Amino acid sequence: MSRESFESALERLLAERRHNRRRFVGRAGSAAFATSALGAFLSACGGAEGEGGGEESEERAATVNHPKEEFDEVVFSNWPLYIDKKVLRDFRAETGARVKYIEDINDNQEFFGKVRQPLQQDRGIGRDLVALTDWMAGRWIRLDYVEPLDKKNIPNERNLTDNLRNVSFDRGRRFSLPWQSGMTAIGYDSEQTGGDVTSIEQFFDPKYKGKVTMLADAREAASMVLFMQGKRPDEATIDDILAAIEFIDEKNRDGHIRRFTGNDYTGDLQRGNIAMAQAYSGDVIQLQADKASLKFSIPEEGAILWSDNMMIPQKPRTAYGAEVFMNFVYDPEVAAKIAAYVNYVPPVKGTQEILAKQDAKLAEDPLLFPTAEDVARLSGYPNLSVEEEQQMNEAFEKVAGA
Amino acid sequence: MGLRRRRLLTPYLLLVPGLAWLVVFFLVPALTQLYVSLQDGNFEIGYTFQWNWATYSEAIADYDEQFLRSIRYAGTATLLAFLISFPLAYFIAFKAGRWKNLMLLLIILPFFTSYLMRTVAWQTILSDNAFVTERLRDVGLVAEDGRLLATTNAVVAGITYNFLPFMALPLYVALEKIDRRLIEAATDLYASRWQAFRRVTLPLALPGIFAGTLLTFIPAVGDYINAQLLGTSRQYMIGNVIQSKFLVVTDYPAAAALSFLLMGALLICVFAYARVLGARNLEEAVV
C-alpha cells in the first residue's frame, strides 16, 4: 500500500474530473478543512457524501480503455482457501507477473469496514482485485468504488455461464465477473434425520427442536423462510422480509433454533450436536470426507445461489494486470483446477467436461454443477435500497443479536 | 536548588513518554469516535454532525437487557475467577518456594495458544455427545435432552476460564510482597492463623484484589467471543451488539454511542469499587 501524504491526496481531489455536483461539494468541503487537523478528522469520519453518480458510471463503462502495459504484480484480496495456489504459479509462468494473493476477506461487512475510509476519500486500497459477494459487490458498484472492465482484455469472458450474465446489481457484467458461486441451503446428518431432507418445512418440524441452526446473516436466514412461504427472495419486498424475520423470531424464542452461526455450524454438524444446519454447499462437501452421513440438498422450495465477484477497486496499480488475471481464470482448464480444489460452483462454461477427465465423481456432483432443474429453483439475494437494508439488519439483529 | 527542580520534574519526565503514546494512540481516536457517535446518517448518503444525543437514549432503551446481562455474566465470572485464583495465588506466593516461577509461568502459558482455539476446544469438551456431558447426564446434572453448550453456563464458564490469569497474576504480585514478619508478629501477639489472615494478609493484598478484579471484570464485560461460540442469541452481550452494529448493520454512530455508554458504565463501577476499597486502603499508610 502506497504512502500518501495528505497534501498529495488533496491535490488529486482538486484535480479530479468527476464533477457530480453534490459529490464535489462534499469533497470541496472536506478539502477546505484539510489543512487543519480537525479537518483531517472530519474527512476520516467521512464528511457529507453524495450518492454514486449513475449516469457517470454508465459513461465510464462505455468509454473504458485499459491499454496494454507492463505489470509485474497483481494484488488480489480473496476469501481463505478459495484457490489452488498452483494456479498462481501457472499464471506467473505464463505472464511473468506474480500474484500477491492476500486471504484477508473473512466477511463482507468486516472487509468493507476495513477499507471504506480510503474508498470514501477516493483513494486506492492497495489492491487490484477483490472478490465480494453479490450484495456487497452491488454496493461498491452503486457507490462508484470500482473500475469498469475493459472486455477487450478479457476475451474468455464469453465463457461465463448464461444464468450469471445479467444480474440485477450489474447488468451486462460491466464491473464484475464471478469468481466462484455457491449455494446456501440445508446441510443435514442423514443418521439423525432418518432419511433425506427435501423440504424446508422439515427444518421447522417440532421434533428437531433445539437441533437446528441458522446463519447469522439477515439475508440468508430471511431467504430460507421466504422460500418456504413461496416467495422468491430476489423478488421479495422489504415487508416480506420483515415478516420472515418475525417468523424466525418466534422460532428462536421457543427454542427451536439452537443458535445462529457464522461458518462454525460445521463443528456442530460434525460433532452431532445438531440434525440440520443452514449451510454452504462447499463446506458440506468437505465435511463429508470425515462424516459420510452428512448431506446437502437443494430443497424443493428453492435455495440461494450466490457468487463472490471479482472487481477492480478504484485507483488500482494495474487495471490491465487485473483483467489479464481474470481472463486467465476464465480459461476452462484453469477453472477446472480451481473447482477441483475449492469444491464450489465454477462460473465458467466447459469446466465440467474438463473436470470429468480428472475426477469423474466430482464432475457429477450436483453441488458443483447443478442441473437445469436445480437452477430453476435457485434465486439470488433480495435487492434492497440502503435504508431497507439497514431496516432488515436492525430487525434481524434484535432477533439474532448479530 | 538544581536537585529540587529535578525532583519536581522527575515524575513528569517519567510519565510523559507513556502518556504521550496513550494520548496519540488512544485519546485522539477515542475523541474521534465520540464525534462519530453524535453524527447522523449512513455511509451512502453521508454523515453529518448534529449533536444527535438521541442515539444515546435509543441505545440505552434498546439494549438495556444486554448491558445488564453483560454486567451479570462478567460479575459472576470475576467472582468465580477470584475464588479459583486466590488460593492458587496464595499458595504460589507463600508455599511454593522454588516452584514459584514455574507455577506462575503455567498460569500464563495457556495464553500463548490462540483465544479462538482454546474456546473451540471447549466446544469439543462440552459438546452434546462428549465424555463430560454424557457423565453429567448419568449423574443427573444435565437433563436427558439437555446440553452444556449453547447455554448461559457455558458462556460464563468460558469467560471465567479465559480471564483467569488476569485475576491470578495481580493477586500473586500483591501477596508476594507482603512482609512475612508482619504475619509472624500478628501470631506472636496471639492472633489465630485465621485472624492473622483476615486482619493482616487480606488488607495488604487489597491492591492486588483491586487490580485483579478490574483487569478481569472490565474486558469481560466487553467480551463477545465466548457468547458467540458457546452461547445462543439469548446470551448475547453488549460486546456482540457493538460488534454487530459496527460491522454488520454499519450503524457507526450507534456503535460509537454504545461504546461510550459501556465505558461510562464501567467507569461508574470502577469508582464505586474504589470507594469501597479506598477506605480500607488507608490502613496501608500506617504500615
Added chain:
Amino acid sequence: MRGRPLRDYLLGLWSVAALVYLFIPIAIVAAFSFNDPAGRFNLEWAGFTLDHWKDPFGVEGLGTAFRNSITIAAISTTLAVLLGTFMALALVRYRFTGRSAADFFVFLPLATPEVVLGAALLGLFITMGLATGFTTIVIAHTMFNVAYVVVTIKARLQGMDTHLEEAAADLGANEWATFRKVTLPLIAPGVAAAALLAFALSIDDFVITNFTAGQTSTFPLFIYGAARQGVPPQVNVLATLLLVVVLGLMALNLVLQRRRAQADATATAPVRAVAHPGVAQ
C-alpha cells in the same frame, strides 16, 4: 502447629487442580495436532499421525504469520514495559498535580471495547497517512499493553516500603543509581509478570490487529481466516510447539538459577561480612 501440613496440603491440591483446569483445553489443542482428518476440518478424532509434526510450516502463510506474531509481541512488550514501568513509578512514588487524572486515564484503554479501539485506530492511521501493516500493529499493541503493564506494576509498587531506597540515598547514591541497584531488583518480579502478560496479550490479540494489520498476517488472523474453511492441524502443532519451547526455556532458567545459587553460597560468605551496611567504608 499440627494443622499446618493439612492446610498446606489442601492448598497445594487446589492449586494443582486449578492448573489442570487451565490446561484442559490446551491438552485438547495438543491432542488434535496428532489428528488425521480426511477432510479439511479438524474437529473429530479420526486417527493418530505424526505427519503434521514433521512438517509444521507446510501450510502456506502460516510460517510468516507465526513469525510476525512473535516479532510484534517482542517489540511491543519491550516498548510497553519501558513506557509502563516509568509511568507506574511516577504514579505511585510521587505526588504531583494531575496524578489522579493520569491514574484514571491509564485505565481507559482497558475499559474500551476492542472493536471500537481497532476501528478508531484505523481511522487515525489513515488520517496520518500511515500505511497499515507491521508498524501499525506494533503501535496498537504497545498502546493497550502499556495500560496493562502500568496496572500490574502499580499493584506491586503500592504499599512497598521505601526504606531500602531511602537507605541507598542516605549512602550517597543519586536517583538513577538507586533506581538501577535497589528499585529495579525489587520490582523485578512485577516487571517480569507484566512482561509475560503483555507478550501473551500481543500474541493472542485478534480484534484490534484485524483492523490495523493491512496486508500483514499474524497467527490469530491466520487462524480466524482458516477457521472458516477448517483450521489445519499444523496450527495446533505450532501452538503446542510454542508452549513447549517457552516451558523448556523456563526449565532451563530454573536449572541455571539453582547452579548459580549453589556457586554463590560458597563464594560470598566472606565478602558479605565486609559489605554489611553500617560499617564505615
